[in-house]
Amino acid sequence: xxxxxxxxxxxxxxxxxxxxxxxxxxxxxxxxxxxxxxxxxxxxxxxxxxxxxxxxxxxxxxxxxxxxxxxxxxxxxxxxxxxxxxxxxxxxxxxxxxxxxxxxxxxxxxxxxxxxxxxxxxxxxxxxxxxxxxxxxxxxxxxxxxxxxxxxxxxxxxxxxxxxxxxxxxxxxxxxxxxxxxxxxxxxxxxxxxxxxxxxxxxxxxxxxxxxxxxxxxxxxxxxxxxxxxxxxxxxxxxxxxxxxxxxxxxxxxxxxxxxxxxxxxxxxxxxxxxxxxxxxxxxxxxxxxxxxxxxxxxxxxxxxxxxxxxxxxxxxxxxxxxxxxxxxxxxxxxxxxxxxxxxxxxxxxxxxxxxxxxxxxxxxxxxxxxxxxxxxxxxxxxxxxxxxxxxxxxxx
Numbered sequence: 001x002x003x004x005x006x007x008x009x010x011x012x013x014x015x016x017x018x019x020x021x022x023x024x025x026x027x028x029x030x031x032x033x034x035x036x037x038x039x040x041x042x043x044x045x046x047x048x049x050x051x052x053x054x055x056x057x058x059x060x061x062x063x064x065x066x067x068x069x070x071x072x073x074x075x076x077x078x079x080x081x082x083x084x085x086x087x088x089x090x091x092x093x094x095x096x097x098x099x100x101x102x103x104x105x106x107x108x109x110x111x112x113x114x115x116x117x118x119x120x121x122x123x124x125x126x127x128x129x130x131x132x133x134x135x136x137x138x139x140x141x142x143x144x145x146x147x148x149x150x151x152x153x154x155x156x157x158x159x160x161x162x163x164x165x166x167x168x169x170x171x172x173x174x175x176x177x178x179x180x181x182x183x184x185x186x187x188x189x190x191x192x193x194x195x196x197x198x199x200x201x202x203x204x205x206x207x208x209x210x211x212x213x214x215x216x217x218x219x220x221x222x223x224x225x226x227x228x229x230x231x232x233x234x235x236x237x238x239x240x241x242x243x244x245x246x247x248x249x250x251x252x253x254x255x256x257x258x259x260x261x262x263x264x265x266x267x268x269x270x271x272x273x274x275x276x277x278x279x280x281x282x283x284x285x286x287x288x289x290x291x292x293x294x295x296x297x298x299x300x301x302x303x304x305x306x307x308x309x310x311x312x313x314x315x316x317x318x319x320x321x322x323x324x325x326x327x328x329x330x331x332x333x334x335x336x337x338x339x340x341x342x343x344x345x346x347x348x349x350x351x352x353x354x355x356x357x358x359x360x361x362x363x364x365x366x367x368x369x370x371x372x373x374x375x376x377x378x379x380x381x382x383x384x385x386x387x388x389x390x391x392x393x394x395x396x397x
Contacts, residue, residue, distance in 0.1 A: 001298070002223050004190045006139035007116035009056060009096045011192060011225045013287050017259050017278040020098065020227070020267040021046075021055030025083045026063045039083055043090035051093030054275035058091075059119050059267060060084045061100040071150050074103035081106065085113050098141070102149050104128035111136040119194075121145065122152040124185035134188055141227045141265070143194040144181035153200025155181040174208040175215050179222075179310070187224055192265060194227040195219055199234065209235035213254070216261040220301045221310040225264035230254050231274065248273060256281040262301055292391035295334040299395050302329045312365070315357045321365075328371045330364045330395065331357075332388075339385055343378070350374050364392075372396055 003012030011018055023046055024035045036042035050058055062080045063072045072080075081099075088097045099110035102122035107129060111118070117138050120129055123145030133140040145151070146158040155177045160169035164180065172180070182193050195216070197209050213235070219226055230236065232247040240250045248270055255266055255274055259281025268274040288299040302308045308327055309319035335343065340354075340362055347354040350373035352366030364371060375396065379389025 001220065001225070002189070004139050004192060004225050006057070006190070007096050011139065011264050013225075013264070013289075015264070017263065017282055018056040018265045019054055019271055019275050019278060020057040020059050020265055021050035021053075021095075021271045022059050022061065022267065022269050023050070023084075023087070024061040024064070025080055025087070026061055036087075037083060039086035039090055042083070042087040043092075046087065046091050046095075047093045050271050051091070051095045053272035055095055055271045057096045057098055057117070057265070058088075059098040059100055060087070060115075062106070074105045077101055077103060077106045078109060081110060081113075084110070084115075088114055102126060102129075102152060104132040107138075107140075108132045108135070111138050117141070119143075122149050123147075123181060125149045125152075127185065130186065130188050133190065137190070139190040139192060140188060141192040141194050142182065142187065144178045144196040145200075146181065147184060151201065153196045153198070154204070155196065156201060156203040158184070173211075174204075175212050175218065178212060179218065182219070182222060187222065192225045192227050193219055193222055194229065197228065197230050197233050197235070206235040206238050209233065210239075213258070213261075215306065216258060216263070217301045217303055217307050218310045220262045221307075221314045223314065226262050227265040227267060228258045228263040229267040230258060231266075231268040231270060252277040256284075260285045288395040290391040290394045292387040295332060295388055295391070297388070297391050297395050298331045298333075300329040300331055302327045308365075312363075315355065315363050317355055317357075317363065317365075321353075328364075328366055328368050328396070330371065330392070332362045332364060334360055335362055335388075336360075339388070342385065343374075346377055347374050350377065368396065 001013050003010055046058055062077045096116045098117045098119045099115045100119040101107055104126045107118045118133055118140040120140055121143045123143050124130055125147050144155050145153050151157055178195050195212050231251050232244050236250040236254055237247045252273055255277035259278050266274055266278055290297050300311055305322055308322040311329055312322055313319045340356055343362055344354045351370035352374050355363045357363050375389045375392035378385035
């Protein structure tokens with residue numbers, strides 16, 4: 001899992017879950033408590049209601065993303081940018097400021113004048129967005145979306161038969177489409193992926209959101225930190241039969257679960273409460289890793305056969321082999337060539353498989369028993385991997 005440095009704020013598994021509070025300077029935004037058009041009032045809200053309550057990131061929206069409203073042009077967003085800039089200049093608290101936009105020109109201007117990162121709800125539909133962020137060495141949250149600036153989040157509207165294949169398009173379910181939408185136009189080294197919860201199109205259903213949440217771990221196979229925006233969403237309210245203003249308890253329950261399933265950033269209007277829920281999620285999340293002799297071992301997040309197949313596919317390993325193995329998947333970085341060869345020879349003798357996935361990384365796959373047997377074998381000193389074997393066993397505990 002790649003970690004991202006967002007203007008000095010670490011985002012990833014080795015860091016606490018980051019809380020993203022929301023400020024809107026768009027008069028059409030539906031959630032009134034976060035909407036301001038006066039920079040002084042907006043700055044007080046950011047200081048008192050967001051940063052003081054635990055927000056690490058403040059996400060500033062220039063327009064409502066609600067599909068009922070017309071999409072603003074880049075020029076219209078730029079006309080509103082001055083309010084956002086005046087606001088962040090007036091804030092006294094310490095936070096990272098994110099600009100929510102779908103336009104590279106707006107992102108470039110905002111990053112040039114004081115913003116730290118970008119929240120792109122159109123998923124790099126503007127092909128210049130990745131390079132604009134890279135030019136500023138800026139982190140960027142990329143929401144799953146079709147390559148269409150007018151239709152953010154509507155992944156079903158992507159021409160999948162053309163972009164993948166007719167066969168893939170016939171068989172893919174909604175979560176498969178979300179996953180592939182995140183891969184469209186690539187990922188920068190500082191991309192944070194967002195699976196796009198909420199009613200972004202008429203075709204998207206509450207059942208789609210529930211399935212995306214259930215399979216949230218699969219998005220970790222992309223190797224980048226993950227942002228979720230689930231606060232008071234309809235798919236949670238329906239489960240508890242609660243209207244928006246009564247959905248805070250279900251949002252907090254879902255936040256802890258999302259963190260355990262891999263969320264590294266949680267976007268919310270309820271900062272203090274969400275921070276507490278994320279702390280609980282962090283406290284009871286186990287993602288084991290260890291180091292020995294300069295080698296890093298990480299247990300990848302695999303809780304089902306589907307998770308394993310997704311991870312294998314991203315490493316260009318035949319995902320159908322998942323059915324032959326168990327569900328232990330470990331990434332071992334930093335092995336010397338001789339050590340990699342030895343591990344590749346030992347693993348099959350115990351029912352596991354070791355794949356070289358780049359110049360110094362190995363993917364070790366097998367049942368818990370098989371991987372444990374491999375670790376015991378090399379811990380006993382064969383191939384000079386004794387310390388690595390001990391580290392492997394500590395990860396499996």
